[in-house]
Amino acid sequence: MQTVKIVVTGPFSSGKTEFIRCVSEIDVVSTERKITAEAEKIKDSTTVAMDFGRITVDDDLVLYLFGTPGQKRFDFMWEILSEGMLGFIVMVDSTRPETFREARSILETFRAYAPTPYVVAANKQDCKDAWEVDDMRVALRLDSKVKFLPCVATDKESVKKVLLELLYSILAEMDAGGA
Amino acid sequence: MALKGNLRDFTITQLLNLVNLAKKTGNLVVEGPGEVAQINFRDGKLAFAQLAHEDSSLAAILQRNSKISVSQYKLLKERAARMTDKELGILLINAGYVTQEDIIASLQQYFISVLRRLFTWVEGIFHFEQDARPPDDKIALRIDLENLIIEGSRQMREWEQLQEEIPSLDMALKFTDRPGTNIRNVNLSVEEWRVVQYVNPQNSMRQIAKASKLNDLEIRRVVYSLLQAGLVEVVRVGAPSVTISGRMFPTQDREEQKSLVNRLITRIRSM
Ligand SMILES: Nc1nc2c(ncn2[C@@H]2O[C@H](COP(=O)(O)OP(=O)(O)OP(=O)(O)O)[C@@H](O)[C@H]2O)c(=O)[nH]1
Ligand SMILES: [Mg+2]
Numbered sequence: 001m002q003t004v005k006i007v008v009t010g011p012f013s014s015g016k017t018e019f020i021r022c023v024s025e026i027d028v029v030s031t032e033r034k035i036t037a038e039a040e041k042i043k044d045s046t047t048v049a050m051d052f053g054r055i056t057v058d059d060d061l062v063l064y065l066f067g068t069p070g071q072k073r074f075d076f077m078w079e080i081l082s083e084g085m086l087g088f089i090v091m092v093d094s095t096r097p098e099t100f101r102e103a104r105s106i107l108e109t110f111r112a113y114a115p116t117p118y119v120v121a122a123n124k125q126d127c128k129d130a131w132e133v134d135d136m137r138v139a140l141r142l143d144s145k146v147k148f149l150p151c152v153a154t155d156k157e158s159v160k161k162v163l164l165e166l167l168y169s170i171l172a173e174m175d176a177g178g179a
Numbered sequence: 180m181a182l183k184g185n186l187r188d189f190t191i192t193q194l195l196n197l198v199n200l201a202k203k204t205g206n207l208v209v210e211g212p213g214e215v216a217q218i219n220f221r222d223g224k225l226a227f228a229q230l231a232h233e234d235s236s237l238a239a240i241l242q243r244n245s246k247i248s249v250s251q252y253k254l255l256k257e258r259a260a261r262m263t264d265k266e267l268g269i270l271l272i273n274a275g276y277v278t279q280e281d282i283i284a285s286l287q288q289y290f291i292s293v294l295r296r297l298f299t300w301v302e303g304i305f306h307f308e309q310d311a312r313p314p315d316d317k318i319a320l321r322i323d324l325e326n327l328i329i330e331g332s333r334q335m336r337e338w339e340q341l342q343e344e345i346p347s348l349d350m351a352l353k354f355t356d357r358p359g360t361n362i363r364n365v366n367l368s369v370e371e372w373r374v375v376q377y378v379n380p381q382n383s384m385r386q387i388a389k390a391s392k393l394n395d396l397e398i399r400r401v402v403y404s405l406l407q408a409g410l411v412e413v414v415r416v417g418a419p420s421v422t423i424s425g426r427m428f429p430t431q432d433r434e435e436q437k438s439l440v441n442r443l444i445t446r447i448r449s450m
Contacts, residue, residue: 002429004439023450057446061439086427098188105343108413112347115415115422135182138200139193143355143412160447167444173423174437 005064006166007081008051009106010091011099015123016067017051018153019091023160024053024065079113087117087166091153092140094122094130100139107140117169121151121162183306186211191297192331194305196407199223199324206311211303216293219313225322227313228293235289237264237282237318244285246277263316287320291327298331325365325408332407333368333400341399344406348385348395351416352378352402355409362410374401375410383416 008016021027051067066081082088088110092103107120120142122133131139137148147165152158186209194207202223209216219227229235238259242252259267271277313319335341354362367375373391382390388398405411414420428436 002439004427004429004443023447055446055450057442061442063443063446084426096188097184100189101340101343105346108344108350109346111413111415111420112350114426115418115420115424116427117421117423129183131182134201135197138197139189141406141412156450160450163447164444167440167447169421170423170427171437171440171444173421174433174440 001062002060003062003064004086005066005084006163007066007068007085007088007110008091009068009078009088009110010121010123011093011102011106013096014091014093014099014103015151015153016091019089019121019123019151019159019162020051020053020065020067022153022156023055023163025056026054078109082110082113085114085116087119087170089162089166090118090120091123091151092120092136094124094133094136095127097131097139100136104140117166117173119147119149119162119166119169121149121153123151123153125150126152126155182309183304186300186303186305189305190331190335191294191300192328192335192407194307195294195324195328195331196409199328200409203307204310206308206313207305208308209297209300209303209305211297211300216297218290218294218297219311219319221319221321223324225290225294225324225327226319227317228290229317230293230296235293237267237286240285240289241271241277241282244281244288246281246285247271251276264318265316268318282318283320286318287322290320290322294327295330298334323364328408329365329367329371329404332404335400335403338396341396341403344403345384345399345413348388348398349383349416350413351380351383352387352405352411353380353414354378355412365408365410370397371401371404374398374405378405378411380414381417 008019010016051065053065055063055065057063068078068081090103090107090110093099110118120140122130122136124130133148133150142148147169149162149165151162191209197203198207198220200223204221205219207218207220209218215231217229217231218225238247238252238255241247242249247255255267259270262270268282272279272282362375370391370393374387374393377387377390384398384402388395393401402411406413425431428439430436430439
């Protein structure tokens with residue numbers, strides 16, 4: 001049996017768990033904890049170690065989706081999680097510009113770990129406060145060559161599109177002969 | 180859709196950067212403690228700026244710049260109160276009190292001073308009114324934002340924030356190929372010029388820091404300004420930023436790797 005993995009990262013509460021849950025065939029083995037600290041109480045629970053989702057491709061191939069914990073104090077996990085990944089997805093909450101700086105930081109950190117292909121998802125585009133993708137691209141300082149996709153993590157088609165775009169990038173990179 | 184937020188999380192410099200790079204037209208309203216600023220942009224350039232609690236009429240601006248005297252100012256306030264800035268400007272030029280250059284230079288100086296004061300605000304909320312025009316009666320200019328952006332980002336001194344913006348000094352820099360940016364038009368500091376000389380995908384930021392005798396904090400500060408102004412971008416040293424490596428796959432056979440990706444694509448499409 002062969003396995004490959006894709007890492008889903010991004011700031012606290014950007015929708016990583018939701019994204020993985022949306023397409024995983026197993027219940028996301030997540031390590032959610034109730035949030036007690038008042039400062040972080042924008043939602044009830046957070047991922048403390050990692051999320052873990054699975055998509056069985058066929059008899060000999062399984063894709064694992066790993067979600068990084070959102071809170072900074074767990075970032076020692078990132079490098080371990082990123083080892084041997086096929087690529088990564090950075091989730092950004094389009095409604096919270098206060099997290100854009102951290103999103104940039106996470107992206108830069110992952111880019112420094114490995115030169116694997118990646119895509120960035122402007123999540124929660126269904127919310128009325130969502131920033132426009134073009135504005136976010138500039139705010140996140142994404143080069144025009146970086147794939148930056150609108151996303152709604154609760155919508156399966158949208159999540160599929162983000163995963164597919166990442167896979168297309170990998171394929172394109174292989175065809176371009178990078179190895 | 181919403182372009183709004185809090186200065187704590189999204190600074191004025193970052194907003195200017197956004198306006199500049201996206202060539203935006205519209206009105207930025209910033210509500211700080213006890214003061215409201217209105218800044219207007221056209222195609223990514225600064226067109227107009229005013230503070231709500233300050234007399235930003237043309238007469239007041241000219242007087243503060245000593246282009247007209249206090250008594251002339253008072254007279255104008257009494258007699259020409261109903262005139263728009265545009266009308267007043269023409270009147271003053273025709274009467275030989277000031278030149279057109281005086282007016283443009285004074286307004287430019289004033290608009291920039293409003294932005295400089297905004298840089299010091301740490302609290303405040305902002306929203307951007309897309310496509311809104313400056314007030315009809317006001318004189319609008321076209322001022323490039325690059326220098327203001329550089330100036331604003333130089334004020335970022337917080338180590339933690341800089342570390343967050345530039346997590347790894349093992350990455351390299353390259354000039355952006357964005358049309359319309361010309362590094363020669365930007366007022367760089369001596370330190371910034373020193374770093375700019377070494378910008379090359381072959382040099383890590385750590386090497387640049389060493390060569391230009393800057394410590395970790397200083398190099399980050401300089402790189403941050405250059406990044407903010409859209410002059411450089413971060414890339415991996417020597418290698419293309421994205422490549423396919425064997426470590427990504429459970430097999431080292433190229434054909435198998437490709438088949439694997441294709442199977443993943445087929446599977447996800449069918450979900
Ligand atoms: N409207 C909307 N809500 C979303 C979307 N994605 C996630 N959410 C909600 O946003 C909140 C945060 O989502 P999570 O999936 O827990 O975020 P996370 O990134 O895993 O958070 P941490 O693990 O705490 O870092 C939850 O209440 C989700 O239901 C979306 O696309 N649209
Ligand atoms: Mg989570």
